[in-house]
Amino acid sequence: MLLARHHRRLQPPPPLHRRLAPVKKLELVTVQAIAMLGSLHHSSSSDTDNNNDNKNDNSSGVLATAAAAVPSARDLVLACADLLQRGDLQAARRAAGVLLSAASPRADAADRVAYHFARALALRADAKAAAAGRGVVQGLVASAAARPASSGAYLAFNQIAPFLRFAHLTANQAILDAVEGARRVHILDLDAAHGVQWPPLLQAIADRADPAAGPPEVRITGAGADRETLLRTGSRLRAFARSIQLPFHFTPLLLSCAATHQISGASTTTTTPSAATSLELHPDETLAVNCVMFLHKLGGQDELAAFLKWVKAMAPAVVTIAEREPNSGGFDRIDELPRRVAVAMDHYSAVFDALEATVPPGSRERLAVEQEVLGWEIEAALGPSGGRWWRGLERWGAAARSAGFAAQPLSAFAVSQARLLLRLHYPSEGYLVQEARGACFLGWQTRPLLSVSSWQ
Template identity: 90%
Template sequence: LAYNQIAPFMRFAHLTANQAILDAVEGARRIHILDLDAAHGVQWPPLLQAIAERADPAAGPPEVRITGAGADRDTLLRTGSRLRAFARSIQLPFHFTPLLLSSAATHHHQQVASASTTTTTSSAATSLELHPEETLAVNCVMFLHKLGGHDELAAFLKWVKAMAPAVVTVAERETIGGGFDRIEDLPQRAAVAMDHYSAVFEALEATVPPGSRERLAVEQEVLGREIDAALGPAGGRWWGGLERWGAAARGAGFAERPLSAFAVSQARLLLRLHYPSEGYHVQEARGACFLGWQT
């Protein structure tokens, strides 16, 4: 949460993904969002608010269900409680179902892909419910890099495609040079991570004093763990790049959706209002929206 307050990267990903979902589910009366890395659920209150505000007064708001996946059951249950309370406050029919995944990143796909579509109670955290009358959106913000190699990524995307979602949202880190299939060599992983995180730390330097408690917490609890993971054996999967994620998605039968001009304008407004440093820039390219730091 502190990271979102001092840096725009995750809020940018959430905002643009939410706009894509909002566009895809317009007019639907029952909406199901499968969030494959739900964590604290900070992405969803703005979307729930937007859905409620767009509702037809005569028909009333649609019913929204979020299946939130993660490795910590207690965190998912707390997230569900917060989101249910928020939905009640805006009078939006809402359900939250936790989906418990293996804590090991290499097992994420196996756990998800083996989840059945059997009916469960809303508190069950062991299986995935799919209802044919729902419009499904699958949210893969900062998730695809956690999967294994090309074969596992392809199998996962084919599994998602088989559910016939209205939209799949993807947000990942991008590197100079378009990314890599996999980086086996530690020095190369270190060089790529250095390139990425030097820009991240430069952005923090321009917006937050080095000794602030918020920045120290973010460096230790968020960025430190990310860097450890990026340098580890699985870190070579982090830097896939847009072309490789896109090629895998097309190979599974997906097609790109047109980029929403409103989403891009909202992203730029987010930067102007909350992160006024001139170093951040939003760019539309190759059918995607990028947030970068001008070094």
């Protein structure tokens, strides 16, 4: 029965508006607020020219229709995104304020999703207002900028949800298979974060070493945007390697936001000039390039193509890619904010549903994860470059093949190991693992949420 349920097909879910009932405590305030916004929007348009009148009338019509339909929290989020797309920052902030005052980060899953999306939209409206010289409206959002998650929240996410562990475990197995027999191994980790991916791999390399030859030498170049985090990560990994008597070196590669973009144009022998440390490549090393939750940080197709060609020129033994899976196969870029919000809400509603089903109510760990990890992700996904998040395996795969890579199907052991991870640590009927198109997918119910693939 357990194996049977893991072979069910992962399919896109029905549209979110058919799955989420209106949030009861939001209904009255939402109807009143949208009606008020429609009135405000109509009156504010009286002093503008005819073109602005048409734009505002259209926005008022959207709000009036939503009010008549007794909108859900999702309806108001999408209405807010529509207003923001049209440039009506005042009405967009008022719509976001309604949700922020009525929704709660401690309520049910639909309420929590609405809260975090409203907060992200309010932050974006603030940024636009500031850029226009209008200042920031006070009282809705305390923080004006997203901050990286604390180590505690990141590690909690790794414990209560399978997404990171699934990506790390599956990518590690692909790397382990690719470097078998190598005496010197170099791993370029392009988003090293707190380094939680690597102790299991280092242990596996040490365990399978030939007693006569001894363990191979392993070197990790860990890239990231925060120097202190990378230094702490290096210290922890070196201490762990010493405890298992594995020859090990860690080199931090500090990348600013600009450097993350510039790295795609770097030569094959050195990294971007703005990186803190040069990327050293040794001809006697077997190279593995790890892109777990990294490619979406690159820009458009040209930048992605340049980055993949740069990686291909280094002749790695394996490149591992893990990224979020959007509904309907993914997009190269979603420029229209309402469309992007709808895609992102479908994805994160499933993630929040999964946490609600698997984590006890009132969990402090879940609250920290949703506020510091998922909340930050939602803010970034709705930001100016957030459309890059929703390419999906079809788009990543096409870009990799264009750069000269060939897909390397994951081993049967890698897939069975991922299923075992879920059964042992996340025994919910909702999580599913499926092997398809040479990749391994993790989903919730019928909704694929994450894919891991291997390339050479």
